[in-house]
Amino acid sequence: MVEIVDSFIAAVCVIICNLVRALWAIVDPDPTDLGTQGTLLQDFMEELSPRQLEVKHLKEKFLKALQENNAEEVIQILHTSKLDIDTVFEVDDPNMVLASYKQGYWLPEYKLEKSWAMGVHICVMYNALETALVLLQKGAAINRMPNGKTPLHVACEVSNSDFVALLLANGAKVNSRSLSGHTPLHYCTARESVECAKQLILKGAKVNAASHSNEEETPLHTAARFGVPELVALFLTHGASVNALNALKETPLMTAVFWAFDSKEQAYSQDHHLVCRLLLDHQADPNLREDDKKTALHKAAWNCDHILMRMLLEAGADARAMDINGCAAIQYVLKVTGVRPMAIPEVCYQLLLNYNTARIYPPQFHKVLQVCHDYPGVVEILVNSYEHLKPTKKWRAAIPDDCYERHKDFYDSLFAVCANTPRRLLHLTRCAIRASLQGFCQRGVDQLPLPSAMKKYLLLDPEGILY
Template structure:
């Protein structure tokens, strides 16, 4: 049922709604509890908290942003119930009081039920009370989302546990994106939720509408540097749980493409160790190496040279030689990336014209490296480098595994694995 089919018991302009909105705006929890527990009747009354249907008031002065919305023909109306308000704000005593008076735990005039609201806010005590009063653990919102799909924060772990204890389906795909609860947890970096869902039999390789698995969704979600450790643990959990490391989404992008786009070298190494293809091409013809190079300058604090190094040590094709000046222009401010990539070629013809693509201030900042690069315009690479390239060609995709087995000193092993030194020889 659409929320336009409901007649609110307390419309937007009613005295009670005005007082309730004042209490909510002031975060006056005691006053809010008094209003919804003692003044609202019946117990499942429909309350209208917002309505932007400007057509009801032709004289209304509309902001420009609202006028842009005319073309969408979408007008929002926020309807709710006392129980939904109490659950959304985590007032367990109020939820208990309303349920004791016979409130319907599944009423959802606004499109979401009280259980959805409790899960969205991470209010475990409220969720448990609702479930004990026979709230449907798989109730779908107007958007087609079950309560488990709204467990999107670390605080909602208890809600997720309660839902599963009461029979919620961990396999249900919901919303327009057809995400499973595992997808949602992966997208939000919730490693404990992932552990919980996998323990309850969540299908680890289920696809959403974009053909993403949970692993792909986790690698594609933008992560701040401080969140990457949790993302790494989450992806390790998924891989141990049987996630395929090299599945592709609707654009043929793999989890490795996405990890490279975030310059998360530890995650890149994890995926490569589990069989991700370093040479995979997406529909646009981009390889994981291309993604790493495109974002290197924006992620210099994340040591993007480690991502490039890992890819090359797992058999990634290098960049076409004629495209190297474009890479130099893009990555000039991250010379370690240039060094690692340059050392993957047995011989690359250096041109003095390349200096034109390097900003002068960048050249001066990294002068020793760039002087060593342009010195090679007049000389062949050293014999040691040519031996390195020969061994790397023989080992191919297994460089990362085989080089450490060679009876060589650690510095020489590092040299074979393209460890940057700061200058070229």
């Protein structure tokens, strides 16, 4: 037995040595053998080159005809050559229109710049309708996806409703999945693709089909994320679930609220606001919670989006709801007050307090001054929500000297009012009325037969000074 094992090991060693020698000969060839190897290589190239060059030239000619929508040239090539009608080409695809990738896969840069595509894919990409019709009449495959998408996916991606109609009429699968797990309806992400979506739905596209991906989004989630009111209205009309949950338990409403703010441009999207209005009008629940217990109101507060906050609060959002870390919406606004230059934080705080949010814990009020010292209107609103607030030594330390000088009149009034006990009877009356109304403060005050100035006072409109 030992002899057999030794023989086997010796044989393996000989094979490995021969492989190493062969590899070394390729990397560092012997000059005496170079002439022989060169002759063999030259003979090999002379044998294959003509055929390879012919095929390469024919494919280039075919690709050019497809891109230029030259139907006559395509017919001639297919009639006079043996070129496969479903030949796969490598084409430039810098915008990733043709390709679909699974999440979590590392891809080299060149892979993102190039894509594999068949003739019908290329026709869709270059809007070559007549040429595509020729290919389909001659039996071109319509549901293959050499690089992750079928031609129907591509047609929806580029919002070409004419191609969608052509492909559906020739047997394209309306609910086919791309490599990333999305249906054609998921690729309808712009106003221009509304007509594509209509045709897909009429042919049986499932409006509630979740993507087979990490997100597990429905088409309604996707339309809400891109902020396309026309698509959202279309999906809702055809039975889309308004409270559908994705993998993170986010509803379309949460998705639209989050994406309503463009952090790069520091701008708010009116289209996303309209999407939220549509969803709420179709009974979207503003108090559903995602995995970390945030509601749509938390997301609106994080964006400091007072328009959506008002919309959600009027629809019944709970201003006291806390996330997994015990933070309510008012804490979210507090975190971002200084980094949302396009926001109006005063309105955000005012809304939350008028809808009965929990106030900041008084011993921690110096943290409000640390964050909001350059927003005296915010400080005034928060201070006026208490009957009385006792200052600490941390208050003055939290306000930079230059800021104190800029808003000297206000901060002098702040320390003067908070140092005296009690505050004026008018303020105490306001606090008593607000306490009796609790969560109905905003709606209750609006219905009271009072002058406009008195209503503003009860709803904490800032006046620029405390008294």
